[in-house]
Amino acid sequence: MRNLFRFFLRNVHWVLFLLLLVFSVILIINNNQMQRSRYFVVVREVLGRFYSIVDVFQSYINLNVTNAELMRKVSELETEIYKYKNILELIKDSIQTTSINIDSLHAIVYQFIPARVVDNSILRKENYIILNKGSENGIESDMGVVSYNGIVGIVISTSPHFSEVISLLNPQLKLSCKIKNNDHFGPLIWDGKDSRYTCLTEFPNYVPIKIGDTIITSGYSAIFPEGIPVGIVTGLQKKKNDIYSTLKVKFFIDFGNLNEVLIVKNVYQKEQNDIRKIIVQ
Structure with a gap:
């Protein structure tokens, strides 16, 4: 001493x-x-590279499990592609004698960019995710992030090779969602308690709700397309003399086992946002 x-x-x-x-x-x-x-920017880049190195070792250890999961997803996607090809052929046959332009069926509004999670938190009050794709890959702020099972979050900042995502496990993120069966919507907000569950708030009391109803994106923003699955209703909290209810929703995604994601790019996002600004003014 x-x-x-x-x-x-x-x-x-x-x-x-x-x-x-x-x-x-x-x-x-x-x-x-x-x-x-x-x-x-520098800190994000350094942390991103550090987490990438850690992720390489973790990926090597879990390689067999990851490959099996990817193969299962590929088989599911191939099945979906085959199904939609058949539907498209039926649509083509049904409109051959009309004036509809068949090329409009192939218009691409949303593009999906694959990325890998290199860091993820689920135990904090405000959780964030770091992905291994950044501005050099065309990633920008306000792009949505999804997995094969549903919504993950929204990109809030980028460096050349990495991007930071605000997770659905963050009370600062509010996402417009609706009931699949009746199209009634409300804001989806995490209550900061359990990473397996979230809440659909401000939901009208007069709308009939069933346990097990599916929650999907409403499509009312330029970030996510309509119909992406979020979770299922597991509970309902109604307050006396209140016109709104709060629905407890179980995520389809296991945020504790999140590896591969897709970043959603809306080709017309800027145009949609500009129109909204004009309407608000």
Whole structure:
């Protein structure tokens, strides 16, 4: 202990220098918008690369399980592709004698960019996810993120090679969703308690609800297409003399086992947002 004390006395000027340096950097970051922005880009890039390295080792350990899951998903997707090809052929046959332009059936509104989760939190009050795709891959803020089982979150910031996603397990994220059977909608907000469940709030009391009803995206924003599954209703909380109910919804997604995702790019998102701004004004 005495030697340690002597060491600090001999190097007190260096300790003071480091403390002042750290204090100066903090002041610059907190009081300068440009420096703060660059700082977070660098930090996000460094953290993203670190989590990528960790993810490589984890992926190697879980390789067999991951491959089996991917093969199962591929088989399901091939089945869906075959089904929709048949539906498309039926539509073509039914409109051959009409003036409808068949090319409109192939119009692409939403594009899906595959990405991998390199960091994910589920135990905090406000949870975020880091993906291994960034601005160099065409990823931008306000793009939706989905998995094969449903909604994951929304991109809030990017660096060249990574992007940060606000998870559905974050009370700051409100997502417009509806009941699949009757199209009545409300905001989906996580209550910060259980990562397996969320809440559909401000739902009209007069609308009939059944346990097991499916919750899907409403399509009322430019971020997600309509009809993406979110979860199922497992409970209903009605308050006396209140016109709204709160539905307890169990996620289809297991956020604790989230690996592969798709980033949703809406080709017409900017145009839709511009129209909304005009309407609001």
